[in-house]
Amino acid sequence: MNVLVTGGCGYIGGTVATILMQAGHSVTVLDNLCHSRRDQLPKGAAFVEADIADRVTVEKVLRDLRPDGVLHFAALIEAGESMQKPEMYFRNNTASTLGLLESMHATGVKRIVFSSTAAVYGEPERVPITEDAALQPTNTYGESKLLVEYMLTWLNRLQGLHYASLRYFNVAGALPGRGEMHEPESHIIPLILDVALGRRASISIFGDDYDTPDGTCIRDYIHVADLADAHILALQSLETKDKLICNLGNGTGFSVKQVVEAARRITGHPIPVEMKPRRAGDPARLVASSERARTELGWTPKRTNIETILESAWEWQQQRYQTA
Numbered sequence: 001m002n003v004l005v006t007g008g009c010g011y012i013g014g015t016v017a018t019i020l021m022q023a024g025h026s027v028t029v030l031d032n033l034c035h036s037r038r039d040q041l042p043k044g045a046a047f048v049e050a051d052i053a054d055r056v057t058v059e060k061v062l063r064d065l066r067p068d069g070v071l072h073f074a075a076l077i078e079a080g081e082s083m084q085k086p087e088m089y090f091r092n093n094t095a096s097t098l099g100l101l102e103s104m105h106a107t108g109v110k111r112i113v114f115s116s117t118a119a120v121y122g123e124p125e126r127v128p129i130t131e132d133a134a135l136q137p138t139n140t141y142g143e144s145k146l147l148v149e150y151m152l153t154w155l156n157r158l159q160g161l162h163y164a165s166l167r168y169f170n171v172a173g174a175l176p177g178r179g180e181m182h183e184p185e186s187h188i189i190p191l192i193l194d195v196a197l198g199r200r201a202s203i204s205i206f207g208d209d210y211d212t213p214d215g216t217c218i219r220d221y222i223h224v225a226d227l228a229d230a231h232i233l234a235l236q237s238l239e240t241k242d243k244l245i246c247n248l249g250n251g252t253g254f255s256v257k258q259v260v261e262a263a264r265r266i267t268g269h270p271i272p273v274e275m276k277p278r279r280a281g282d283p284a285r286l287v288a289s290s291e292r293a294r295t296e297l298g299w300t301p302k303r304t305n306i307e308t309i310l311e312s313a314w315e316w317q318q319q320r321y322q323t324a
Helices: 011-022 055-065 079-084 086-107 140-159 188-196 224-237 256-267 291-297 306-322
Strands: 002-006 026-031 046-049 069-072 111-117 162-168 170-172 203-206 218-223 243-248 253-255 273-276
Touching (some): 002 055, 011 026, 011 069, 026 055, 055 086, 069 086, 069 224, 079 086, 079 140, 086 111, 086 140, 111 140, 140 162, 162 224, 170 224, 170 306, 188 203, 188 256, 188 306, 203 256, 218 224, 224 243, 224 291, 243 291, 253 256, 256 306
Parallel strands (some): 002 026, 002 069, 026 046, 069 111, 162 243, 170 218
Antiparallel strands (some): 218 253
8 A cells, every 4th residue: 555644743643654654655744843743753664744724745756656645643632631621622623634635636646544542431320431432532542533433424425435443442552662752741651750760850740639449540451552553454455445433452451550550560660650530531431342343343452561562662762861
């Protein structure tokens, strides 16, 4: 396949692009580098520095490339920040994606895999969460992604756009030589590992009074390589399917305290904890049912153990700072 990957210098987009090329596919990355770096471009990928809202540039890229499809990862991702700057999230995640979709329609590109999120569900009524659960985000990050899902539904119906919305949970882990490098970093596993590396004094836990066994939030962690496999399968499935909405997760949840304990075992570091108040919009539990992805895509996550995920992330973090 010939694929355009938006946000392909980032953590998830770059991992998917890398695995695509390892499988023999051709990849062009489009990224504005607002939260990533040029040196994180996957080796062997073509590169265009541009914003997805820049229709002149994006349409030229699409006309020249004639891709089999678009894998769309470009977005702002910090739920806490989205509650402080909601307008920034609606502009970057929702309005800019509309620009990308307009460019695709103008150039006749008919397939897109959209990087959605479990945040579209908000506080679920039951766990594990299935795709038919109520969509009621509790933060503007989730709302900004849900609005894109609504647009995709209408463009599928009215313009024949083939789309897959993949709603994922907490993505973690690393490939050899490639892992999380968010700027700034906001994800819990690299923050925990920064403590083990001596780069931070402690890890903050936001709230220990949730209705969970140990009082801390429970999340479903999925290895980034398993996530990449699902994206490739989803893009291939759009040759015959016109739409697909799937959760991607392990179906097993781990609390923040459990993740910290596992990191202590793997790193051999005490990893001090600092308790802080809850963050606005954080649901107590987010755990996926991934039966639809398993059934419709033939996808099976291979790295479901939290220790396995942490071990790959720990190897990457040590390598990252040894070579920095």
